Amino acid sequence: MKNILIIGCGLLGSSLLRAIKKKKISKQILIYEKSKKNILKIKKLKLPGIIINKLDQGISHVDLIIICTPMSEYKNLILKINNFISSKTIITDVGSSKLEPLKTIKKFLRKDIFWISSHPIAGSEVSGPEYGKYDLFENKWCVLIREKNTKRNHLRILIKFWKKIGSKVILMNPEKHDKIFSITSHLPHLIAYNLVKSAQDFEKKQKYDLIKYSAGGLRDFSRIAASNEIMWRDIFFYNNKNMSIAINLFIQNLNSFKKDMNSRNNKSILKKLIQTKKVRSKIIKLKQDINKPDFGRS
Amino acid sequence: MKNILIIGCGLLGSSLLRAIKKKKISKQILIYEKSKKNILKIKKLKLPGIIINKLDQGISHVDLIIICTPMSEYKNLILKINNFISSKTIITDVGSSKLEPLKTIKKFLRKDIFWISSHPIAGSEVSGPEYGKYDLFENKWCVLIREKNTKRNHLRILIKFWKKIGSKVILMNPEKHDKIFSITSHLPHLIAYNLVKSAQDFEKKQKYDLIKYSAGGLRDFSRIAASNEIMWRDIFFYNNKNMSIAINLFIQNLNSFKKDMNSRNNKSILKKLIQTKKVRSKIIKLKQDINKPDFGRS
Numbered sequence: 001m002k003n004i005l006i007i008g009c010g011l012l013g014s015s016l017l018r019a020i021k022k023k024k025i026s027k028q029i030l031i032y033e034k035s036k037k038n039i040l041k042i043k044k045l046k047l048p049g050i051i052i053n054k055l056d057q058g059i060s061h062v063d064l065i066i067i068c069t070p071m072s073e074y075k076n077l078i079l080k081i082n083n084f085i086s087s088k089t090i091i092t093d094v095g096s097s098k099l100e101p102l103k104t105i106k107k108f109l110r111k112d113i114f115w116i117s118s119h120p121i122a123g124s125e126v127s128g129p130e131y132g133k134y135d136l137f138e139n140k141w142c143v144l145i146r147e148k149n150t151k152r153n154h155l156r157i158l159i160k161f162w163k164k165i166g167s168k169v170i171l172m173n174p175e176k177h178d179k180i181f182s183i184t185s186h187l188p189h190l191i192a193y194n195l196v197k198s199a200q201d202f203e204k205k206q207k208y209d210l211i212k213y214s215a216g217g218l219r220d221f222s223r224i225a226a227s228n229e230i231m232w233r234d235i236f237f238y239n240n241k242n243m244s245i246a247i248n249l250f251i252q253n254l255n256s257f258k259k260d261m262n263s264r265n266n267k268s269i270l271k272k273l274i275q276t277k278k279v280r281s282k283i284i285k286l287k288q289d290i291n292k293p294d295f296g297r298s
Numbered sequence: 299m300k301n302i303l304i305i306g307c308g309l310l311g312s313s314l315l316r317a318i319k320k321k322k323i324s325k326q327i328l329i330y331e332k333s334k335k336n337i338l339k340i341k342k343l344k345l346p347g348i349i350i351n352k353l354d355q356g357i358s359h360v361d362l363i364i365i366c367t368p369m370s371e372y373k374n375l376i377l378k379i380n381n382f383i384s385s386k387t388i389i390t391d392v393g394s395s396k397l398e399p400l401k402t403i404k405k406f407l408r409k410d411i412f413w414i415s416s417h418p419i420a421g422s423e424v425s426g427p428e429y430g431k432y433d434l435f436e437n438k439w440c441v442l443i444r445e446k447n448t449k450r451n452h453l454r455i456l457i458k459f460w461k462k463i464g465s466k467v468i469l470m471n472p473e474k475h476d477k478i479f480s481i482t483s484h485l486p487h488l489i490a491y492n493l494v495k496s497a498q499d500f501e502k503k504q505k506y507d508l509i510k511y512s513a514g515g516l517r518d519f520s521r522i523a524a525s526n527e528i529m530w531r532d533i534f535f536y537n538n539k540n541m542s543i544a545i546n547l548f549i550q551n552l553n554s555f556k557k558d559m560n561s562r563n564n565k566s567i568l569k570k571l572i573q574t575k576k577v578r579s580k581i582i583k584l585k586q587d588i589n590k591p592d593f594g595r596s
Contacts, residue, residue, distance in 0.1 A: 131591060187493065194552050214586045216479060218482045220490075221489075223593065226578035280524035288510065297588050297594070
């Protein structure tokens, strides 16, 4: 590729920037970033690429645009770039929900432009270009969204791009994507936020100093609950239907656990605890987590 | 101290064993372990201490007994040791719930014997003597339970013991202990088990292969949900009253999150997400977790 434009240069955008440079995927990389704070950081870190101040005719020649902003920015960005991009440009994004954002894209994007949505399963609780890493996507899954009207040729180019970045690519339709990640990612985040919220409520009510005893379990949840609030608000809003189903299932199971506890139903509770234990070894076998007790922390 | 007896030599017992040896806290260490598998491991690992096969007159001279078995074993153990221990022996345990086990202890333990309960806030999702570490308790909190009838002199000995092990000691009554840990430890574990259970239920129903996409959040919960089922069944059963209150608060908050999501209440959801974020930095400041993004995993 000759030219790639990254819009939004936080953790994911700057990691892509580093990977594209490191792996020599594009001759030129353009960066568009709204936050002045982030621009200063990018300059200070001497990250590769040319920072552009406006989305104007300067973007008409890019081969690939990768949008790494919160999903709630898509509409405004589309309205800006519509006037300048060429129909040869492929657009992708790295958003975590698909169905709702694709509705916005279809409604507002110029009809001769193709946007194939991506979702690299990589990230962290920290935000900003200073935390980016060239190997963030290495050996991680990247879901590409295939729809009825997806052009094979464009898809082939995008698959090649993510493979060069280091990802393992898998194709899904947006419905399946949003269902799967409502359970493996979105619900876990909501649950982590909710647990920390409940601990804070309890602390306020009881006037106990809880946090210093958080090593017993709470600390693990606090990591996920420290994730970027704008990004996660967007995910929760855009995948709310699947999330509601997931929450209902979660509450139903929690009430069943409570019943087991209060009736001291040994057989039922042990069955649950033994069954859930199996998932950890499966996750480690699939290399989705580090094979060390306590994440190798201590 | 001249003699310490460790009853139950899994992760915690064997860590104490290693620490006592390393820090030369006792001249002799006796080990009583029910599981033949664990005895073989202890021998193979050449852990220090003398393995005893019976709880009989051989334990009459020990200064300190530390019980590191699941809490559901306490009654049987008490009935065994009652006949042999001296009133000079101090007994402690490392159990995670306090009120209910103390009822059993008071009911069955010989009236001239003193048991001061301990709870070191240290552990892992793995079980067994092969995972023990001499520094497991280093700079970790250890809660000692002070009750009305607790002898100052015994308490002083036990505080000294845990400090030598490397712990920071704090005194609490059993009611406060069980309330605090219902939120910082017991609820997080139940929630982790419940999330993994919900993911398994979803997987079965939808026939999707979820686990390979667990890096988006689920994997974190799977670590805690891999914890020992007997230990955690006992905790849930013995602290069920506080847990029920905690579960109700959790469900109430979760329904409020769901309402925010479905009504796209931007102000309310952002307030929650921003507020919960603050806990992470507090935990890191208090040195209750590693100060690295993603637990320093990648």
